[in-house]
Amino acid sequence: MKYFITFEGGEGSGKSTQATLLSRSLSKVKEKNILTREPGGTIFSEKIRRLLVNKNKYDISSDTELLLIYASRHEHLREKVIPSLKKKTVICDRFIHSTLSYQINIKNFRQKINFVHKNFAYNLNPDLTFLLDISPEEGIKRSLRIKKSETRFEEKSKNFHIKVRNTLLTLSKKDKKILKIDASQSKKTVHYSIIDHINSKSFFKKLIPYSV
Ligand code: TMP
Numbered sequence: 001m002k003y004f005i006t007f008e009g010g011e012g013s014g015k016s017t018q019a020t021l022l023s024r025s026l027s028k029v030k031e032k033n034i035l036t037r038e039p040g041g042t043i044f045s046e047k048i049r050r051l052l053v054n055k056n057k058y059d060i061s062s063d064t065e066l067l068l069i070y071a072s073r074h075e076h077l078r079e080k081v082i083p084s085l086k087k088k089t090v091i092c093d094r095f096i097h098s099t100l101s102y103q104i105n106i107k108n109f110r111q112k113i114n115f116v117h118k119n120f121a122y123n124l125n126p127d128l129t130f131l132l133d134i135s136p137e138e139g140i141k142r143s144l145r146i147k148k149s150e151t152r153f154e155e156k157s158k159n160f161h162i163k164v165r166n167t168l169l170t171l172s173k174k175d176k177k178i179l180k181i182d183a184s185q186s187k188k189t190v191h192y193s194i195i196d197h198i199n200s201k202s203f204f205k206k207l208i209p210y211s212v
Contacts (some may be wrong), residue, residue: 002032004124004204006095009132010165012142013183014190019093020130021163021191021196024211026089031204034084037093039069041076048072053150062106064068069099070116077122095126097178101167102153128203130194131172132183136161139183188212 007015007020016037016133021034040049048068060068084090099113101184106112115121140154140161147154174179195210 001089003089003127004081004085004092005089006097006126006129007132008090008094008097008101008129008168008178009183010134010136010139010161010168012144012146013129013132013134014138014142014187015093015132017187018130018190018194019091021187021211022194023091025195025208026091027205028209029204029206031084031089031092031206031208032087033082033089035091035093036076036080038076038095038098039072041072041081041092042079044079045072045076048075053152054157055149055151062103063112065105066099066106066109066112066116069103072122077124077162081124082122094124096121097127097129097131097168098169100171101164104163104167117164126177128198128201129172129175130197131168131178131180132190133165133169133180134183136165 006020009015023033026033026137030176038045038048039052048071052065052068081090083091096113096117099117100110103109103113136158143154144151169180172180179193179197181190183186183190191212192210195208198204198208
């Protein structure tokens with residue numbers, strides 16, 4: 001099995017940009033990889049994504065939200081991630097740590113997430129996670145500048161986003177596989193930190209170059 005690398009962070013933290021740059025760096029030295037995202041990643045899961053992230057008039061329960069995330073995740077893993085991991089590094093924009101930090105309003109959320117993850121997500125955990133940390137004020141401003149319709153989560157309260165950030169920070173303190181990076185730094189500085197970390201841990205048998 002190859003590596004499963006995830007990017008996590010609040011809204012507008014630059015995850016997608018950094019995931020793309022990492023993918024480019026790996027491709028430069030012919031390290032096979034695919035870039036994907038959650039919710040989404042396959043045609044069917046992207047349809048579920050629209051239900052979850054697009055602003056809409058439906059007031060769904062937090063449990064429904066969790067089940068939709070796991071329906072999308074199950075398809076994504078079954079169809080794309082698990083088969084790809086046999087031969088390629090998989091870089092995924094958001095995964096389990098997003099669920100553990102965004103779906104916190106569910107009663108007994110830890111128990112429920114553990115159950116669905118074990119039974120519907122192959123109990124797959126990332127080998128390495130980059131947490132791009134940014135203040136919700138700065139991040140949401142950045143995000144709304146780019147996004148027009150996918151704003152259902154952005155429009156949640158400031159308090160909610162502060163909780164998401166704090167939960168991610170707590171998770172990163174407990175888990176050595178999560179590297180926290182200050183995402184208010186320039187794109188280049190963040191990218192250099194990511195590549196330097198990968199090289200310092202000799203993740204790949206070759207030196208990975210920068211892409212910017
Ligand atoms: P993004 O494309 O900006 O990362 O947006 C995806 C949104 O989906 C983001 O607001 C966080 C949310 N999300 C969850 O709430 N739980 C999850 O498990 C995942 C993967 C995403």
